[in-house]
Ligand SMILES: *[C@@H]1O[C@H](CO)[C@@H](O)[C@H](O)[C@H]1NC(C)=O
């Protein structure tokens with residue numbers, strides 16, 4: 001370039017000085033500017049290149065550093081994740097153990113509750129059974145007492161009926177007895193009247209068969225009669241004047257007769 005300029009300068013050297021100066025002045029400055037610009041551009045280029053290399057180097061270094069950091073970061077992350085996982089695992093295990101323990105306790109509690117419930121149920125059933133039994137027994141006792149009462153009542157009724165029947169029978173017997181005695185008395189009085197009427201003085205002879213018959217009949221009647229009718233009989237004999245007759249003891253009309261209960265003097 002310098003040579004080119006010098007050549008131009010030599011070409012122009014033939015011009016006058018002023019022209020030359022003017023030329024130099026006119027062409028030199030731009031030239032210089034151009035040279036300077038070129039230099040600057042070259043330098044700039046160099047600088048750019050250098051910068052570029054430096055940038056690349058820097059970026060390489062940065063990338064390397066980033067990679068290292070990233071690796072370290074990744075390692076750290078991995079470690080953190082591992083620790084996290086282990087922690088999680090431990091937590092899970094503890095949680096499971098806790099759950100298992102809780103479940104076991106719950107189961108034991110449930111079992112205990114069920115056992116208590118069963119005991120309570122059994123007790124309830126037992127009480128119910130006792131109550132039922134007591135009710136049944138009470139009912140049976142009540143039934144038994146009622147039956148016994150009815151039996152007693154029917155027994156009492158039967159006893160009463162028996163008593164009444166017995167009483168009736170006794171009354172009948174007494175009536176019958178009374179009737180019989182009455183008949184005996186009436187028959188005796190009839191016989192006595194017949195003897196008195198038909199055999200008047202004859203039968204009063206102690207040795208006559210009529211006297212003997214009267215003696216026999218009197219003894220038989222007195223034996224059969226009751227005190228009241230005996231009294232009537234004896235009074236009849238008095239009234240008929242038969243007891244006034246003088247007789248030996250053995251021939252007396254009342255000899256060896258039953259005079260129990262007779263009231264004399266009527
Ligand atoms: C039934 O009678 C018997 C005696 O005859 C007596 O001991 C019993 O208490 C009576 N029962 C009732 C329910 O009256």
Ligand SMILES: *[C@@H]1O[C@H](CO)[C@@H](O)[C@H](O)[C@H]1NC(C)=O
Pocket residue numbers: 225226227258259260261
């Ligand atoms: C006499 O009659 C009475 C009843 O009136 C009787 O109790 C008594 O046993 C009789 N006596 C004799 C010796 O039969």
